[in-house]
Structure formats: structure tokens, C-alpha cells
Amino acid sequence: MNPHAPIQAVVPSPEAVATMSPTAIVLSLAYIVAAVLFILCLRGLSSPDGARRGLVLGEIGMLLAVVATLLHKDVVRYEWILAGLVLGSGIGVAISAWIPMTKMPERIAFSHAFGGLATALVGVAEYLREVDGLTYFKVGALGFETFLGFLTFTGSIMAYGKLQGVITGAPVTWKGQNFLNIGLFFGALMAIGLLVYDRSQQQVFFGIASTGLALGVMAVLPIGGADMPVVISLLNSYAGLAACATGFALNSQILIISGALDGSSGLLLSLLMSKAMNRSFANVLFGAFGTVSDPGQPAAGQAGKSYNEATVEDAAAVLMASQSVIFIPGYGMAVSQAQHAVRDLAASLERRGVDVKYAIHPVAGRMPGHMNVLLAEANVSYDKLFDLDNINDDFARTDAVIVVGANDVVNPAAKKDTSSPIYGMPVFNVEQSRSVIVLKRSMNPGFSGVENELFFQPNTMMVLGDAKKTLLSMISALKDGH
């Protein structure tokens, strides 16, 4: 057999199955079982009760796939493998066991970077090892794999940097930016075509790799912090597609299936997030939120208006007279790590017989489900967390709403002001409730620069300051009230 023949990672062509060795057949079956277990793992996530059991199935599937691969005839040396497995497990445990839940978006972005890098390096390794034995199809697949892998890698590092505050969270834009990014993308596609035409052109291959690295940086730079949920979902999707391309290159069905699961999950989440902001994909990727409107305008508009600045005691008095309260958490809750204080305030209200609910907007926070995780961490029962559609009719019957560091998701302009950049975005009907208490650091509109009329309404009380401190003083004010 030709030693440079491409590795047939999993199932050989159907005709060849007849001549397979018994071990090879067992290994192929192991991959099929692993694929089924992965699907069952994701299915478990359809309810919080079965989710952990489902996850165990996924873990078994992964173990099965790894053991089967280690027994593969093309794996001849184990020292590098062992070193990588030990090192990776150590780092994996270190960055997962103790990281605070408020850092979850950063953590997820970080792991997308690892996923991207792993596939990209496999692509490079495969290309260098087999340059001359590659089929047209495999060269193309390797090109895509490497391009998407490196794109995911730098894109995720950028997203991480923005979330962590190392790189400015505000959109970075300049003239001709979209033109350049589209150019880079089509350049990479053309280079992949060129590589298929002449596979021995190493400089073309490394050109594709560098374009992926550059495009990852360029594509995430113009995207603002508030759009991070879409970007993180999209990078999730790219990481999956890169794994799929690996599967095509190595003729490995388990990689194709797992990559497709990951890719479709990321795609679905990005679509949901875009819909929750009433914006198209293209608009998120190329729109650079907020910079479109003149930044001087909102401030000028606000200057003439007055708002009710309230003390903690005023707010506590309102709460004492309330029978029903809805909390609306936003990214500000994560920033001030106020989820436990929110739960404590809710608990002391519930002890007074108040009906407490939480309204969670799909794009609140910096990643899909961000607020749910934080409140779950603070021991809030999940049946008190409500989606937009399930709670929006309740506001009219609610005595008090407490907005904890949320802004755009409670902006009435999204419903009536056609000139607002967030017009059409589904938002909470907060203004319908009897009184609104907004916890906010300052009256600064933040980098989205969108004015929020809610803050200037007569039934809105603004309690400025750190959300956590404010909530804690509200709890003691409630206690002192009686």
C-alpha cells in the first residue's frame, strides 16, 4: 500500500466494507454509536430535568470515539498524543472548574478559539504530510478547513478581547471596511480554487491560512458589544463548519456529523438572536450598530428632559405597596455581579407575599441564555424565568418592574420611533406597568448611544449607582420599613 495514501479515518467506501478486517468494522460501529449518543445528548437539552443525563451520553460518545481512534491502524506513535491529552485535560479542568458564571461569555469565546485552532492545525498538518498524494477534492476540503479554522481562531480571540475589555467594546469602523472584508473572503475562495488547480503551490495554501487569520480580526472589529450574542453564535457555527470540512478531507463521517450538529446549533442561535434584535444577519455583520446615528444627537435630546431620580428608600416604599413585581436583568447585572442580590431582594419580597417573576430577553447579556445561567447560579427557580412572549402581556397587570442594568430591551422607541436604530426590535412592555424602578450606573446612554424614553417617563424612578449596592440597600430598607 502506498504510504502516502490519504488516511481513511472512518468508513471506507461501501465496496470496501466487504474486505474490512473485523477490528475495522468494530471501530466503524463505535463511531456510529458515538454519533447517535451525540444526538441524544443534544436532545436531552430540551428540558432542564433530563439535560444532565443527556450530557453523560455525550461524554460516553466522546470516549468511545477517542478510544476507537487510538486503536486505528494509522496511529503508530503515542507519546505526542499522550502529552497533548494530559496537557489539554489539565488546562480544560483549570479553565472550567473555578471560572465565575459572570465570565461565561469570555469562557465560551475562548473555547471557540481552541476549536478553531485545532481544526486549522490539523488542516496544515494534513496538507504538508500528503501534498503529492492529495485528490482535488481533499485539497479543496483542506483549504476550507484551514481557512475556517483560522478565521474562527482569530475571530474568537477578538470576541474574547472585546468581552474582556482588552479591545474596545465599541465598534471600530473605517471607510471601505466592508469592501475590504468581502474582498478578503472572495480572495480566499479564489485561492482555494487555485490550490485545487495546482495543489503543490504551498505559498497559495499559506496565503489561504493568513487570509483566514486576517479576516477573523477584521470581521469582528466593527461589531459592538451589544451584538456579541450573534457573533458568539456565529463563531460557534464556523467552528462546526471547520470540523465538517475536516470530516470531508479525512472521509470521516463522525467529524461531519458532529460538525454539522455544532454548525446547525450555532446557525439556529444566530438566527434567533438576529430576530430578537429585528436585524438581518447582514446588518449585524456589516452594520456596526450605533455608529450610524450621530452620536451628538441623543445627548442633545436628553438635555432638555427631566427624570425622577429616586433614593433607595423611595424605591423600597414603592415595593412595599406592590403585590406583583417583575425583574428585568440586563448586562449591567452581570457587570456588577448582582444576581445574588437580585435573588435576595426577590426572596424578601416573596416573604411579604409579593408575586415575583423574571423577564428574560433573548439578547440580554453577551451570549444566548446569559441571564438564565446567572439567575440559576443565584438559586432562582427556573419556572420563574419567563421569555418575552410569555410575559409581555403581564406588565399591564404588574405593580412594579425593577430593571437591573438593562437598556435596549426596555426601550419603547423600538415600538414607535421609526427613526430609532432599534426600531422593530421586540421589547418588553415595561411602560404599561404601574411603576418602573430602573437601576443604572449613570444617565450616560452607553456606547450604543440610543436614547431611552422610558427613563424620562413620569412613572419611572431612576436609582443611580452600582446595581448590587443599590439592591442590598433596598433589602435593608425593606426590613427597616417594618
Next chain:
Amino acid sequence: MGNEWVFNLYVFVLATFVGYQVISRVPPLLHTPLMSGTNAISGISLVASLLAAGSHHLISQILGFVAVTCATINVVGGFLITDRMLRMFRRKPDVPAAKLETGKRGTAS
């Protein structure tokens, strides 16, 4: 050779379809665990990394080693953190047991 990639395309299309169907049933409540869970599953690129790290070719071994490390971080870290999150999602009794002392004043209002 031609057959092979058509076959793989079948697998890809069907898996995407199944993925879309299964994942559209995941409630928004669990979107973050979904993301970290699929991230762990996409650590399946570990399989490809193992093949690279375990080959004869030196450059392949070195790149494969880094890839195995990265993919293992995702597999181990991804499953661990997803489990950590899922453990927190519970339905609790109406009045949380924690910090009961603050509630001893009763419900007079």
C-alpha cells in the same frame, strides 16, 4: 472517489437537518449550556488531531500535538462546564431556604 464525497454530502445534509430539528426544541433557558455542550461535541476534531499526532511525519506530530491539546481542552473543559451549569438549573420551592433569618419578621405589610 467521486462516490465518497457524494456519500459524505448526504451525511452532512442529513446531520444538519437532524441537528436543526433537535436544537430547535432547546428552550432559551438552556441556550448557554447548549452552546458549551455543542462546543464540547465539536471537540470531536480531537479524532482528527489524534491521527495527525500519531503519524510518522514530524511536522504532523508537532502540529498534531498542539491540536490534540486544544481539542482536549474543549472536550474536557466543555463537558465539565456544561455539567456545572446544568447542575444549577433546578426548580426550587417558593421561598428559598437560604437566608431565612432575614425573613423572620413575617409577611405584615
